Structure formats: structure tokens, C-alpha cells
Amino acid sequence: xxxxxxxxxxxxxxxxxxxxxxxxxxxxxxxxxxxxxxxxxxxxxxxxxxxxxxxxxxxxxxxxxxxxxxxxxxxxxxxxxxxxxxxxxxxxxxxxxxxxxxxxxxxxxxxxxxxxxxxxxxxxxxxxxxxxxxxxxxxxxxxxxxxxxxxxxxxxxxxxxxxxxxxxxxxxxxxxxxxxxxxxxxxxxxxxxxxxxxxxxxxx
Numbered sequence: 001x002x003x004x005x006x007x008x009x010x011x012x013x014x015x016x017x018x019x020x021x022x023x024x025x026x027x028x029x030x031x032x033x034x035x036x037x038x039x040x041x042x043x044x045x046x047x048x049x050x051x052x053x054x055x056x057x058x059x060x061x062x063x064x065x066x067x068x069x070x071x072x073x074x075x076x077x078x079x080x081x082x083x084x085x086x087x088x089x090x091x092x093x094x095x096x097x098x099x100x101x102x103x104x105x106x107x108x109x110x111x112x113x114x115x116x117x118x119x120x121x122x123x124x125x126x127x128x129x130x131x132x133x134x135x136x137x138x139x140x141x142x143x144x145x146x147x148x149x150x151x152x153x154x155x156x157x158x159x160x161x162x163x164x165x166x167x168x169x170x171x172x173x174x175x176x177x178x179x180x181x182x183x184x185x186x187x188x189x190x191x192x193x194x195x196x197x198x199x200x201x202x203x204x
Contacts, residue, residue, distance in 0.1 A: 013201070018067035019186075023166065024080060027187040031203050033138045040066040043144045046090055048188070052083040055090070062131060064121040072189035074124035076199060080187050083129045084160040091161050100151055100162040104172070106164045107143035112161055116183040132187045135139040135178035137165070142172060 005120065020039035028035060040063035043092055053097045064079030084091035086107050094100035104107050114137065119130040142150075163169035165184050181189040193203055 013072070013199075014073065016067055016071070016075050018063040018077050018079045021186060022189045023164075023185050027182055027189060028078070028183060028192075030189065032194070033201075033203065035078075038067050038070065040064075044064050046082070046083075048177055052085040052090060052113075053117075053134075056081045056083040056115045056117075057132055058161070060117035060119045061121075061128065064119050064128070068121055068123040071123060074122070076196075077121045077123065078187075078192065078200075079119045079121065080117060082114055082160050082186055084112055084114045086110060086112045093158050093160055094162050095157050097151055097155075097157070101147055101155055103162040104139075104142065104147045104150070105144070107139050108147070109139065110135055111138045112159065114184055116186060116188055117191075118183075118188050118191050118195070120192070120197060120199065121202050127199075129198060131133045131188070131191045131195075133178065133180060133183040133187065133191060135176065135184045137161070137176050137178075137184065139172055140174045145197040156191075 017025060018040045027048050042062050044059055044072050059081035061080040064077040068075060069079045091092045091103055091143040094103050114135045115132055118134045119128055144196060149170060155166055156162050156164045158171060165170050175190050180188045182189045196203060
């Protein structure tokens with residue numbers, strides 16, 4: 001990626017995406033800035049009596065701090081985590097066909113809220129910016145056969161809610177409502193651009 005001299009000077013700090021997700025990496029690439037991706041390697045368990053917004057925020061911040069510790073030089077680390085919730089129940093990554101089938105049976109015909117937490121950590125100043133962006137998705141009422149057809153084609157076993165809105169999963173959805181559609185995929189770019197600006201980094 002070519003950058004002019006002024007852009008190099010302005011955006012000279014190393015930016016790290018604290019995630020191994022290919023979807024988050026693809027989203028960040030839209031901003032056309034150089035960055036590295038590093039897996040945070042943290043325990044992503046849910047604490048007892050923890051609200052979904054709190055879970056997403058805690059895990060996003062934990063990821064950023066875990067990655068920042070791997071660098072001696074000043075870096076800006078992006079941490080993000082998503083928690084889906086329906087009727088008070090956390091919908092984690094299903095990981096298996098059976099779990100995904102049960103999740104989609106549970107939420108068909110219903111609205112699910114996806115809480116995506118985003119943080120930007122300056123390892124030099126320890127300034128931490130964090131936001132939690134909710135996104136609401138109403139799922140169509142799907143027959144068991146439609147669920148089986150979808151899972152056999154897309155296999156979304158590492159996605160909260162068992163659906164990829166950026167792929168065939170869009171066929172499962174009746175509507176989507178929120179401030180930033182990128183939040184549903186896992187990285188709220190609108191909020192991230194504002195955070196970058198607060199750090200003196202302008203995208204354009």
C-alpha cells in the first residue's frame with residue numbers, strides 16, 4: 001500500500017489488530033492503513049451474572065492488553081469482542097453442527113441483540129477508549145430443513161448466533177437495525193475511525 005510522505009508521518013505508529021478473525025481483518029483493510037494482526041490468546045469465558053455488554057467490554061479490553069504486552073515499542077492495539085443475546089441467554093460460538101442447529105431453532109422468528117465491544121489502547125499513554133455498539137437482528141422463521149441447508153453450505157460454527165450476515169446468513173434475516181452494519185460482522189468501523197482521530201490519526 002502506497003502512502004504519501006505526510007500520511008506516513010501522521011500515521012507512523014504501529015497499529016495492531018488484536019484478533020485472529022479473518023472477518024475483522026478484512027473490515028480493517030477497508031480503511032487502507034497498514035496494520036498487523038496478532039492473536040490475543042485469552043480465556044473467553046463468561047463470568048456468572050455478567051451482563052452481555054459487560055462481557056463484550058471485558059473481553060475486548062483484555063484482548064488489547066494481552067497483545068500490548070507483547071510489544072516494547074509504542075503501539076495502538078485494537079480489541080474487539082461480540083456477544084449475542086436472546087431473551088437473556090448468551091449465544092456463544094456454537095463450534096459444532098449440533099449446537100448451531102439448536103441455536104438457530106431457538107432464535108428463528110425472534111430478534112437477537114449483538115453487542116460488539118471495541119477498544120483502542122495506546123500502550124505508551126495507557127489511554128483506553130472503549131465503546132459497546134448494539135445491533136439488532138430479526139431472524140426469519142426457518143424450517144428445520146432450511147436450517148440444515150444453511151449449515152451445510154456455510155458452516156458458521158465460529159460465529160455468535162450461528163449466522164454470517166456478510167455471507168449466505170443474510171438469507172436468514174428479516175431485518176437488521178443499528179448504527180454501523182460493520183459492528184454485526186465484528187468491528188465497528190465508524191467508532192474506530194473516531195477513536196483513531198482522538199489519537200491524531202486521520203484516515204483521509
